[in-house]
Amino acid sequence: MGxxxxxxxxxxxxxxxxxxFLTRRNMLIQLMxxxxxxxxxxxxxxxxxxxxxxxxxxxxxxxxVIAVAAAEAAVGLAILVAYYRIKKTIDTDDxxxxxx
Amino acid sequence: xxxEANQQILLLxxxxxxxxxxxxxxxxxxxxxxxxxxxxxxxxVAVSFGLAVTAFVELYGLAGPDVEHPALIYQFYEWFSIxxxxxxxxxxxxxxxxxxxxxxxxxVVTGVGGLIHLYSIGYMGEDEGYPRFMSFLxxxxxxxxxxxxxxxxxxxxVGWEGVGLCSYLLIGFWYENRVYAAAGRKAFVxxxxxxxxxxxxxxxxxxxxxxxxxxxxxxxxxxxxxxADFPFGILGVMPSLATxxxxxxxxxxxxxxxxxxxxxxxxxxxxxxxxxxxxxxxxTMVTAGVYLCCRLSPLFITSDVxxxxxxxxxxxxxLLAASIAVVQREMKKILAYSTVSQLxxxxxxxxxxxxxxxxxxxxxxxxxxxxxxLGAGSVMHAVHAHGDADIFKLGGLKKILPITRWTFxxxxxxxxxxxxxxxxxxxxxxxxGAAAQIYRPDDAxxxxxxxxxxxxxxxxxxxxxxxxxxxxFLTFTGDYRSADQLGxxxxxxxPHESPPSMTIPLIVLGLGAxxxxxxxxxxxxxxxxxxxxxxxxxxxxxxxxxxxxxEEMHVVNLxxxxxxxxxxxxxxxxxxxxxxxxxxALAERMPKRLFQLAFDKWRVDELYGATIVNPIKQVATxxxxxxxxxxxxxxxxxxxxxxxxxxxxxSRLQNGVVQMYGAVMIVGVVAVLGFFWAPRSHIExxxxxxxxxxTTPPGLGYEYRWDANSDGEFETAWADAPETSFxxxxxxxxxxxxxxxxxxxxxxxxxxxxxxxVRLPVEAVAPAATLRPDxxxxxxxxxxxxxxxxxxxxxxxxxxxxxxRLPMGKDGRLGPARVFSRPVVEATVEVRNAxxxxxxxxxxxxxxxxxxxxxxxxALMSHGSEVVR
Numbered sequence: 001m002g003x004x005x006x007x008x009x010x011x012x013x014x015x016x017x018x019x020x021f022l023t024r025r026n027m028l029i030q031l032m033x034x035x036x037x038x039x040x041x042x043x044x045x046x047x048x049x050x051x052x053x054x055x056x057x058x059x060x061x062x063x064x065v066i067a068v069a070a071a072e073a074a075v076g077l078a079i080l081v082a083y084y085r086i087k088k089t090i091d092t093d094d095x096x097x098x099x100x
Numbered sequence: 101x102x103x104e105a106n107q108q109i110l111l112l113x114x115x116x117x118x119x120x121x122x123x124x125x126x127x128x129x130x131x132x133x134x135x136x137x138x139x140x141x142x143x144x145v146a147v148s149f150g151l152a153v154t155a156f157v158e159l160y161g162l163a164g165p166d167v168e169h170p171a172l173i174y175q176f177y178e179w180f181s182i183x184x185x186x187x188x189x190x191x192x193x194x195x196x197x198x199x200x201x202x203x204x205x206x207x208v209v210t211g212v213g214g215l216i217h218l219y220s221i222g223y224m225g226e227d228e229g230y231p232r233f234m235s236f237l238x239x240x241x242x243x244x245x246x247x248x249x250x251x252x253x254x255x256x257x258v259g260w261e262g263v264g265l266c267s268y269l270l271i272g273f274w275y276e277n278r279v280y281a282a283a284g285r286k287a288f289v290x291x292x293x294x295x296x297x298x299x300x301x302x303x304x305x306x307x308x309x310x311x312x313x314x315x316x317x318x319x320x321x322x323x324x325x326x327x328a329d330f331p332f333g334i335l336g337v338m339p340s341l342a343t344x345x346x347x348x349x350x351x352x353x354x355x356x357x358x359x360x361x362x363x364x365x366x367x368x369x370x371x372x373x374x375x376x377x378x379x380x381x382x383x384t385m386v387t388a389g390v391y392l393c394c395r396l397s398p399l400f401i402t403s404d405v406x407x408x409x410x411x412x413x414x415x416x417x418x419l420l421a422a423s424i425a426v427v428q429r430e431m432k433k434i435l436a437y438s439t440v441s442q443l444x445x446x447x448x449x450x451x452x453x454x455x456x457x458x459x460x461x462x463x464x465x466x467x468x469x470x471x472x473x474l475g476a477g478s479v480m481h482a483v484h485a486h487g488d489a490d491i492f493k494l495g496g497l498k499k500i501l502p503i504t505r506w507t508f509x510x511x512x513x514x515x516x517x518x519x520x521x522x523x524x525x526x527x528x529x530x531x532x533g534a535a536a537q538i539y540r541p542d543d544a545x546x547x548x549x550x551x552x553x554x555x556x557x558x559x560x561x562x563x564x565x566x567x568x569x570x571x572x573f574l575t576f577t578g579d580y581r582s583a584d585q586l587g588x589x590x591x592x593x594x595p596h597e598s599p600p601s602m603t604i605p606l607i608v609l610g611l612g613a614x615x616x617x618x619x620x621x622x623x624x625x626x627x628x629x630x631x632x633x634x635x636x637x638x639x640x641x642x643x644x645x646x647x648x649x650x651e652e653m654h655v656v657n658l659x660x661x662x663x664x665x666x667x668x669x670x671x672x673x674x675x676x677x678x679x680x681x682x683x684x685a686l687a688e689r690m691p692k693r694l695f696q697l698a699f700d701k702w703r704v705d706e707l708y709g710a711t712i713v714n715p716i717k718q719v720a721t722x723x724x725x726x727x728x729x730x731x732x733x734x735x736x737x738x739x740x741x742x743x744x745x746x747x748x749x750x751s752r753l754q755n756g757v758v759q760m761y762g763a764v765m766i767v768g769v770v771a772v773l774g775f776f777w778a779p780r781s782h783i784e785x786x787x788x789x790x791x792x793x794x795t796t797p798p799g800l801g802y803e804y805r806w807d808a809n810s811d812g813e814f815e816t817a818w819a820d821a822p823e824t825s826f827x828x829x830x831x832x833x834x835x836x837x838x839x840x841x842x843x844x845x846x847x848x849x850x851x852x853x854x855x856x857x858v859r860l861p862v863e864a865v866a867p868a869a870t871l872r873p874d875x876x877x878x879x880x881x882x883x884x885x886x887x888x889x890x891x892x893x894x895x896x897x898x899x900x901x902x903x904x905r906l907p908m909g910k911d912g913r914l915g916p917a918r919v920f921s922r923p924v925v926e927a928t929v930e931v932r933n934a935x936x937x938x939x940x941x942x943x944x945x946x947x948x949x950x951x952x953x954x955x956x957x958x959a960l961m962s963h964g965s966e967v968v969r
Contacts (some may be wrong), residue, residue: 021764022759022766039402092757093757095756095757096756
């Protein structure tokens with residue numbers, strides 16, 4: 001399998017993630033969509049690391065992304081919990097304070 | 101210009117000292133002690149006067165019988181240049197010239213100016229604006245010296261505008277007073293009207309003479325270049341170029357020198373401090389118009405009509421202003437109208453062709469009028485009068501102010517023309533000029549003008565003597581009418597003589613008023629007929645043209661008799677009516693309505709207000725309203741509406757929903773990616789010799805490779821630089837382009853040529869004006885390696901009807917047009933970006949040279965050898 005197949009997979013995953021982030025109103029689902037997009041990027045990094053196999057920068061970067069994603073998930077979930085305590089909902093349509 | 105070696109830096113320094121004084125006092129004067137301000141202000145003018153004397157002595161040494169036009173010249177630098185419609189380039193140099201005319205004027209300006217600066221120490225020393233006053237006064241001196249010393253019209257015009265500006269600044273010196281500020285504005289606006297005339301006159305002169313230099317214009321006038329008719333007539337009259345130019349220049353003179361119709365600003369200008377009235381509005385600036393006429397005297401004498409207009413205007417102004425001065429009650433107002441009247445005398449002298457006599461009156465007038473104004477200032481200083489002094493509240497000051505009194509009396513005698521004072525000699529010369537006109541019966545116009553001028557000036561001279569001694573008697577004789585402090589706003593009960601800084605200038609000017617006239621002794625003494633050497637006329641000969649002085653005794657006797665009689669009648673009448681009196685005896689004897697009319701200055705201001713000022717104000721009101729409603733609606737309300745509505749629409753995007761922001765971001769990212777997906781390229785060619793430089797716009801991450809001759813093989817490998825250069829050879833030529841260049845417009849037009857005949861539009865070949873309606877032009881086709889031209893039927897204005905061959909690559913002429921062919925090559929570039937996408941661009945390039953001809957561009961420069969006619 002060539003690198004193109006992996007890139008296609010990554011593009012599909014990223015598209016699903018982006019679409020999910022933009023269309024869903026449930027914050028939890030949105031966080032999951034973000035994870036999906038981050039992991040699609042990981043797929044790209046690993047695919048190119050296979051092509052340029054002399055070094056492992058791509059794999060190293062993928063680990064970094066996983067670590068950052070974990071931190072992001074922790075912060076995001078914490079915000080979500082805090083938000084739920086205030087609003088008694090996790091629907092993003094009710095989160096419009098940015099406008100003001 | 102050619103005498104660079106003989107540069108006279110003195111001329112520049114004369115101007116730079118007062119200018120430097122103005123800068124120092126203007127910027128730092130507030131922080132300097134008063135004594136330092138005085139030192140800078142007065143010292144700079146004193147140095148300037150010293151330099152002027154040095155320069156004048158040098159000039160005097162130059163003059164001799166073998167020197168035609170003695171002059172000192174300083175060429176500073178080339179300011180800018182203009183191109184005349186006929187293609188001539190006229191350089192405008194900052195160049196200064198001191199000849200006999202400007203030399204005398206420089207001495208008067210710096211000398212009288214220096215005395216008035218000295219006077220200002222005493223007069224203005226207590227004013228809180230003293231540094232500003234000194235700065236303005238110095239700036240005026242610098243401007244006036246530029247005006248006088250400038251060797252060309254534009255440089256003179258810089259000074260002309262500069263003195264106008266200083267006049268405005270100094271009239272409105274006490275700008276907190278609205279009336280004074282308005283007087284300054286009036287002076288400025290009225291002068292603008294005149295300046296417009298100077299500009300138009302200047303353009304006519306440069307258009308004909310091809311130079312702005314006074315010497316060149318005068319030479320052109322002497323050579324008769326201005327005798328031609330003006331291109332279009334006025335009311336069916338065809339004036340000469342000289343007439344139109346002179347009339348416009350004279351319009352400028354009427355503004356600056358306060359003549360009818362633009363004299364109205366000068367009496368109001370007395371709102372300024374008295375030294376200003378003396379320096380600017382009596383001795384120097386207002387004589388600039390007379391100076392200009394003398395400067396261009398060879399031009400003015402070529403137009404009889406313009407001279408007649410000047411003489412009549414001057415005489416009328418002299419009469420009108422004198423008639424107003426006779427009934428005024430305020431010292432400076434009387435002196436102001438007297439100045440207008442005396443300026444009228446000067447212009448009358450110019451108008452009858454006695455330029456040197458007119459300028460002699462400028463010279464003598466500078467002494468006695470400056471002295472009179474300073475004397476008036478001394479009186480006002482003594483009695484603590486502000487703005488102006490009512491002579492009916494004064495009187496008897498001869499005992500209290502002896503120095504002021506004696507100098508004032510000397511100047512009154514001079515202006516009245518008392519024998520052997522300066523005014524006697526100069527006024528005599530003017531009347532002599534008018535009398536000489538009468539005895540030129542060959543010209544009806546000059547004859548009539550002569551009579552009008554002689555009678556008018558004599559009457560004006562009577563009135564001059566009368567109003568001056570009315571002023572003198574009411575001010576200095578009798579009893580001091582403010583001593584008992586009765587009546588409205590009486591002046592200080594205990595006046596005192598002025599300090600020495602004020603009396604010294606009075607004494608010097610008073611002596612000048614008495615004795616300056618001996619420089620211009622009459623050529624022919626009346627009655628006895630003795631010949632005297634007239635230094636003035638002799639000295640002025642080299643730079644001022646004019647009519648010769650009459651030799652007939654009866655003319656001389658007539659002029660002198662009239663001058664003496666006028667003086668005697670005027671002074672005697674004033675003696676009888678006003679000596680030791682306190683009432684206005686003349687006003688009581690005059691019809692009340694006539695007196696009121698004269699006292700209201702013949703209501704000329706009201707006339708101008710009704711006919712010019714108010715209509716303009718009404719137009720301005722309408723225009724202002726149109727601006728506020730119509731223009732503002734389009735220019736401000738409509739754009740603001742657009743912005744508001746656009747903001748309303750786009751603000752909906754900012755709805756606070758995170759997903760909307762994310763969506764906008766993604767759309768943006770996709771758009772940017774799409775934009776950068778494919779590379780862009782196009783080719784620009786530059787030519788340097790035979791080498792053609794090819795460039796394409798650079799882009800981030802782009803690589804380029806070139807196929808400069810588009811033969812399918814890339815000459816360069818992929819490289820980061822977006823340019824290459826290539827030398828084309830004959831085999832690279834893809835096509836030959838044929839161009840035709842219209843001889844008149846210089847527009848090149850490419851024409852498509854093929855095997856079949858192609859019609860060339862005749863407009864491409866010849867100027868439309870030379871065409872006949874049936875002229876159909878040329879046909880052209882390619883035959884082998886040649887271009888073939890032929891005339892279709894019928895034979896036309898442009899000669900030649902058989903076929904003409906032009907080998908490809910040769911330049912040819914087609915009537916007045918040029919035909920040439922140029923090789924066309926094709927360049928290709930391939931651009932590749934970081935996405936790996938690439939794009940090719942090709943461009944046809946017309947080479948600006950024929951490939952076989954070795955020297956590049958030579959073909960464009962030279963006319964071809966083959967001539968098609």
